[in-house]
Amino acid sequence: MKLAINEILESTNGKIILDGKEYNYESVETDTRKLKENSIFIALKGENFNGNDFILDAIKKGSTICIVSEIKFNKEDIPSGVTIIQVKDTKEALLLLSKAYREKLNIKIIGVTGSTGKTSTKDIIAAFLSDKYKVFKTKGNFNNEIGLPLMIFSLDETYDVAVLEMGMNNLGEIHNLANAAMPDIAVITNVGISHIENLKTRENILKAKMEVTDFFNKDNVLVINVDNDMLNTISKDKYEVVSIGMQENNAQVRGVNIVLEDNSIKFDIEDNGENVGTINLPMIGKHNVLNSLLAYVVGKKLDLKVGDMNKGIENLEATSMRLDIIKKDDFTIIDDCYNASPDSMKAAIDVLNSMNGKRKILILGTMRELGRESENAHRDVAKYAKEKNIDELIAVGEYSNMFKEGFEKNILTFNTTEECSQNIGDLVQKGDIILIKASRGMKFEQIVKKLKEI
Incomplete structure (x- = not known):
């Protein structure tokens, strides 16, 4: 499934400055080292690099459509069949283009954010869902305003669910990611002091994390860990909020009878006071009970039982260098x-x-x-x-x-x-x-x- 040239122009607010009239592409890239034949190259510009300098290199490597913010080439050097689109800001264009692509996908999106535990939670959610669904999950640390759009472009109609990690360094970033990904379900693992250098207070960190719900309505679900003091303050009037925890608090879903082994965790899930089953997780650390409870709620919202989740655990692929x-x-x-x-x-x-x-x-x-x-x-x-x-x-x-x-x-x-x-x-x-x-x-x-x- 692809975006037509008019959809590309409309979504990015771009204009064609050189029309190759073919518009064939198979992938979207921002790095000339990863370009394949028939690709869209988006020339990002940062403090120490400028992708606009590498348009000719991108074309040599197979780019058929280039999206630029600066003209740093001679038009006579561009071969026939290549289209050049100019936009005001290529980073913004990348996000907007991925949003347009996501809107064409009939797929459930799970957005995962938090100060810690995002990656482990993403891995557990993907495993829990994997027995019943074909699941995509964020690769590596592709969780920012450049990485997340590239993950969206990796999706197609063969997937049922995508679990996308959403990171940030400042206010407004998760808002932009949520606008692109439009998650159906959002998960917030916790609110600590990571990035407090930029955000100054934990209240601002909470505000930044809550941007994941900026486009929510009554059909969306937010899953939160209320063992975390900041997340205990979330209001529940605009969309469904499901709380999890291990402490004696007001959590709707709790982890009880926890047994920690040298290479695994075993615990029961209590859902609104009812014991609904036992999870056996081949990971270590009591904190992964909380991550698993978050994943349980996501699975439940996608009509899975605990038995389905335990089968899915057999497909767990944990990200390296994490415990x-x-x-x-x-x-x-x-x-x-x-x-x-x-x-x-x-x-x-x-x-x-x-x-x-x-x-x-x-x-x-x-x-x-x-x-x-x-x-x-x-x-x-x-x-x-x-x-x-x-x-x-x-x-x-x-x-x-x-x-x-x-x-x-x-x-x-x-x-x-x-x-x-x-x-x-x-x-x-x-x-x-x-x-x-x-x-x-x-x-x-x-x-x-x-x-x-x-």
Whole structure:
């Protein structure tokens, strides 16, 4: 299914400045390195790059339609059959074009956002639904104003459901994503302090997350985790809101009788006071009970029973570097180095605390985008680790002193990831369980790689 040339022009507010009159395309791309034959190339412009400079390169690689914001080529250099469309803003055009494409799709869209747990929740939802439906889910970190439209263009009529992750750094971004994706059901995992550097307050973070409902009506459903203090404040008058939780609160759906194993979780689901079945999840961490409860509600809204969801779990494909358990002969690695925030740090520490080992060791690095909360947040995480009786903390990066203040006892510090990687082999003992976690920019996978080589 494709958009006709008039639909492309109308949706992007574009005008043809060179008409190739063929308009054939099979895909939409923003990166010339990924271009295939017969593709639309959208020339994005950022602080350090300008796709408008690469139009001729895009055409050589197979682009038949180019959407540009600047004319940086000679028209006589453009071969016949290629159409050039000019728009005011190519990033906006990408979102608007994906919106027009989404409107032609007869498919259920699940939008997943939150300060932490988006990816794990997305993975669990996709698995729960997979026994009954053909499901698409966001790949990697394609969850922003560039990535999400590309995920929408990956959809076609063979899919029944798409589970799309929605991230943000500031107000207005999830609004734009919701306008493009038009989710039928939205899930908010929690509201923490990730991105507080930009948004200043948790109230603003909640406001940004709630933008996922900006285009909701009475037929839409919002699923929220009311164990989170901020989400407990959501009004329920404009559309259906379903609440989940584990605490003794007003949650409509609760996780009870929770059993945490070294490599799995087992719990019962209580739906409006009725025990509706048991979930067996091959993931670790009590926080994944909450993620599973969110997924249960989505499944229920799509007419699934708990038995259907348990069958779907067999198809679970968890995203890498998120609480991956790697068992070596002499020690165990918990690879959770994809990203980090105070909430996800504490959840990972809970996982480490629940496992059996001779020594429980934390290797922690910087949590970014916390602004004026940075020092307190790093100190607080280390204090939490101390309260959970973690044996040793290895701190890396600029907030090592804050980790030291919070942990107080056995702590070793390194200035850089490289320095830690070079020395880690001398610090590991037989029987250790080692958790590695930091924000993505710290590149802690280098430490994981070094440990794997021991």
